[in-house]
Amino acid sequence: MRIIQSKSVANQVEEVLRERIRDATYSPGSRIPSESELSDEFGVSRATVRTVLAKLAVNGLILRRQGNGTFVNARVGELSAHSGNLWDFVYLIESNGFTPSIKTLSIEHRAATEKESIALGIELGEELLSMTRLFYADDKPVILASNVVPVSFVREPIDQIEGNLPIREILQKYCYEEIAFAITDIRSKIAGQEIRSILGNELDHAILELQLSFYSKDNLPLALGLNYFNDAILRLCLVQAWN
Amino acid sequence: MRIIQSKSVANQVEEVLRERIRDATYSPGSRIPSESELSDEFGVSRATVRTVLAKLAVNGLILRRQGNGTFVNARVGELSAHSGNLWDFVYLIESNGFTPSIKTLSIEHRAATEKESIALGIELGEELLSMTRLFYADDKPVILASNVVPVSFVREPIDQIEGNLPIREILQKYCYEEIAFAITDIRSKIAGQEIRSILGNELDHAILELQLSFYSKDNLPLALGLNYFNDAILRLCLVQAWN
DNA sequence: AAGTGGTCTAGACCACGAC
């Protein structure tokens, strides 16, 4: 079983503030309470409040002005993704204004290709668990996502695997592994016939290909992802914030 | 004139640590000194060391293990970009292993299109300063970058503008404006004849289109960018790190 | 048991913006 750690004070404060921004208790463009007011309200130190605000600022939710105050980003509605939640496709589809749904196309075992065996640091032909899923935005197919994990990592019966879990949680639940970091290559691609028939792309449209590698804290490759993204329907939109 | 602020203690510590990672004083995969050792060495508090290490961890340079230590990411060489320096094309070309160079194709005034006037919150047809530049990797053209700024923002004589400055510094130097955040749309595109002739793309290859909007702390749109990226030569590669 | 990073506190002083 996985240990559910009780949330830290900072995490709880963060959740409350995110919620207040989401439901416009703190409305877009408006000024939020000062650091000292917040630390009084929550009964935590100013340092704790500051670590939370720093995180929200990096994600572009708030803007801070020395000598003036902290303000909710007036464009908070446009921020569909930021580093850290980038490849949470459900969230991404939602923030594009669609209702997400997922269809599991296949869960199967197969042998690793040469590229996969190199990327995962395993033997050529070693057995992989391969999951292919299709994400829908309002019933339109938008992302074809496949992930592979070496079968040797799987510690729980695989027949129990739920197709709707994000790869991060699959690794936690079934492999007892934590993803420490991920490297993503973004490429532009002209879809082949097969992918086009699944994503229903018009003929002359290019799509985005996202190649992901997930690593543990020991720099051990845990899993690979190969995702095809129809950017005619969905915006892949990043936020960068400074200070 | 721009004020050159003396660097904070934390920034100085960060620079030293980044340098040590870069020149392999702390070699990839190895353990670096503990927080207390670093705070002793630099004569700063542990909290200061921690804020620096937190930043390096988010950028994927180091991995931290509670109860064990802090380690240099063994894949530090693969990390070509991270949130915050994402669109520093010179850095991106360098970390792909090429020598970067920039050619300024044009610096001119022209009227804003409808889309541009909406995105910048100005009148249709208002005058824009438009800069188009071509980035080379080892003499191969890889990125076609154009940026526009409303002429009304420009406060210094424009004939002095150097074509090699990143948009961020152009806004600082000539408009006295600071970019607080940027929103980037990543799209896949089939290059038209014109772009293809500049980037020298093979016919059937798709390219990446990066649409950027730059904003001030007041949520005022400052500039737009439209970049075409040849991902056959250059990897657009992001890092995400957790904890 | 010892040492590491993780969390949190209480308080100091500074830099900046608005009044």
Place this chain on the structure above:
DNA sequence: TCGTGGTCTAGACCACTTA
């Protein structure tokens, strides 16, 4: 001048890993 966020300190205690 006052209140804001920015920086930094010294120290406490906890959670985890390793030996």
